[in-house]
Amino acid sequence: MNLDALYREVIMAHHQHPAGRDPLPEVSASAHGYNPSCGDEFEVNIHVEDGRIAGIQVDGHGCAISQAAGSMLSQVAVGLKVELLEDLIDAFRSMLKTGEPDSTLPGDLPVLSGVSQFPVRIKCASLPMTTTLEAIAKL
Amino acid sequence: MTNAATRTRLEWDSDKIRALFPTLQRRVAEYPLVYLDCAATSLRPESVITEGCNFCRHHDGNPHRGMHALSYEATEVYKSSRQAVADWLQAPDSSSVVITRNATAAINLVAGGLRGKLGSGDNIVLTHMEHHANLIPWQQLAKQSGAELRFVPLTEDGQLQTDMLPSLVDDRTRVVAVTHVSNVLGTINPIALFAKAARRVGAFSLVDSAQAVGHLPVSFAELDVDFMVFSAHKCYGPAGLGFLIGKKAALEQLSPAEYGGDMIEYVSYEEATWAEIPQRFEAGTANSQAVAAFPESIRFIESLGTAAIRAHEKEITAYALKRISAFEGMRILGPEDAHLRGGLVSFYDPYVPPHDMSTILDEHGVAVRAGHHCAQPLHRLLGIPASTRASFGVYSTTDDVDALIQGITEARKLFTRKY
Structure with missing residues (x-):
């Protein structure tokens, strides 16, 4: 079954034990997604130092897919250059369209490729990503 | 017309009724469709679909304009559709029936028609259970005019605190607007009480009957409101069509909120005068095939009788309430007693987020609504981000509810396992 x-x-x-919930000591930019x-x-x-993500907090509530996507993102973002994180999010969103697991994506993110079979749920998996991009745009 | 209202429950033939709805023949995710989203839009019987198509095949003219046969026939179709709605809901006459796009457009027409007629110090009385459609047009009118918004609060079990009406409705109240049946809580509201409170102070009363018309006996005359609105697509009719029914004296006090063709009498480059009511409020061409088809929806509903439909939906609702509330920790929104509610049950499962619930049910062929159902403030008031709603119609059966329960059971299994 699908x-x-x-x-x-x-x-x-990830849904039951989400990562990335802890508040950051320092915040460079924030965004709210709904x-x-x-x-x-x-x-x-997000907290950015020398062009790299030094810390990220992805806090929220909602469906299992959106919460898992946020949790997975928080596990892989720290240490990445900001531009690289943007590229990663682009690649992730492409994967949601094609449905092909992208093995170049870090951590558990490739697992979410199955969401592509549920077009109405793509927005769920995308929401923490687009919210992160909004925060980056405010840097 | 037969005396359908007095028919007994014994005559309710679910198989026969279901056979009239072509959509029920389809499958979703390899399961027969179980359609429990009637409150969003009801399915349409074959006769209604055919009637809409017949208009396109045989008439297809633009009403009120041309001198040719097709335009004349289209005009006659509009006339008879208006008359059918007036007769059905006991409106004063066909000129009190305004054709709109949907119930939302009808409320906007009233709120927009009152622009410039309210001022600072005036107030508009709504309730805490309104659909966005019966909230935002009034918010905008209040902002534009400086009027105050007041809200009738809820009781613990999701009814309206009508004992608050005397203190909320005062001599500066200009509008009292309330939903007939809540699309989230299911609560059936005592509309006549609201109309009376408005009348006492000379305010307009409006009832949003989108979830009531076609589901329970509704009489504009009996409710004695100034305005009633509903959408055709929620009562076995086509989408893109709604109605505003108004008392003549109330309609006359509204300015047109939309301008253009068909709503005018005499036009110069600088000025225009308005057509008579109801055309004054019908700028542009409406959805003619929907207008043509809707009398067939009324015929279908009356072939069963609204009292019998109400009895059927109440029975399904009572069964659904019993089965859903049997899940540990499940929160039912709205009154526990099916007598107090229309044909829908919204619930909040502490283990399965509504969006996931809807996806899992869909994979079992069960269509429900998940989200805030166009009532964000109400969900915030209830302290939940969203809910899942199962809503019923003439074709709903206890088997449908059993399929829902099976789906919820599967969803719970998936979400209560430890990972």
């Missing part, structure tokens, strides 16, 4: 592709164990684990059709909501704070 549901197995969507609700993979690793996704459910999906008005379902109520998913994110607050993303």
Whole structure:
């Protein structure tokens, strides 16, 4: 069943134990993301030092897919150059369109390729990413 | 017309009724479709689809304009559709029936028509359970005029605190607008009480009957409101069509909110005068095939009878309330008693987020609505980000509810496992 592709164990684990929730000691930029059709909501704070992500907090509530995507992102962002994080988010969003797992994506992110089979859920997986891009745009 | 209202429940033949809806023949995710999203839009019987197509095939003219046969026929179609709505809902006459795009457009027409007629110190009384459609047009009118918005609060079980009406409605109240049946809580509201409170102070009363018309007996005359709105697509009719029914004296006090063709009488380059009511409020061409098809929706509803439909939906709702509330920790929104509610049940599952619930149900062929159902402030008031809603119609059965319960059980299994 398609549901197995969507609700993979690793996704459910992120949903139940999300990473990246702790407040940052220093914040360079913040953004708020909201999906008005379902109520998913994110607050993303980033701390940037020397052009690299020194810290990220992805806090929010909503469906398992959006929460897992935010959690996965928080695990891979720290240490990346800001431009690289932007490229990574672009690649992630392409993967959601094609449905091909992108093995060049770090961490657990390739697991979310199954979301492509559920077009109405692509927005869920994208929300923490687009919110992060909004925060970057404010730097 | 047969005396459908007195028919007994024994005559309710679900199989026969379901066979009239072509969409119910399809499958979703390899399962037969279980359609529990009637409050968003109801499915349409074959006869309504055919009637819309017949207009396009045989008439297809633009009403009120041409002198040729097709335009004349289209004009007659509009006339008879208006008359059918007036007769059905006991409106004063066909000129009190305004054709709109949907219920939302109808409320905007009233709120927009009152622009410039309210001022600072005036107030508009709404309730905490309104759909965005019966909130935002009034917010905008209040902003534009400096009027105050007041809200009738909810009781613990999701009814309106009508005992607050005397203190909220005063001699500066200009509008009292309330939903007939809440699209989230299901609550059926005592509309006549609101109309009476408005009348006492000379305010306009408006009822949003989008979730009531076609689901329970509705009479404009009995409710004695100034304005009533509803959408055709929520009562087995086509999308892109709604109605505003108004008392003549109330409609006359509205300025047109949209301008252009068909709503005018005499036009110069500098000035224009308005057509008579109701055309004054009908700028541009409406969705003619929908207008043509809607009397067939009324015929379909009346072939069953609104009292019998209400009894059927109440029975399904009571069964759904019992089954859904049996899940541990499940929160039902709105009154617990099916007598107090229309044909819908919204619920909040502490284990399964609504969006995930909807996806999992969809994979079992069960269509429900997940989200805030165009009522963000209400969800915030209830302290939840969103909810899942199952809503029922003439074709709903207890088997449909069983399929829903099976889907919720599967979703719970997936979400309560430890990962």
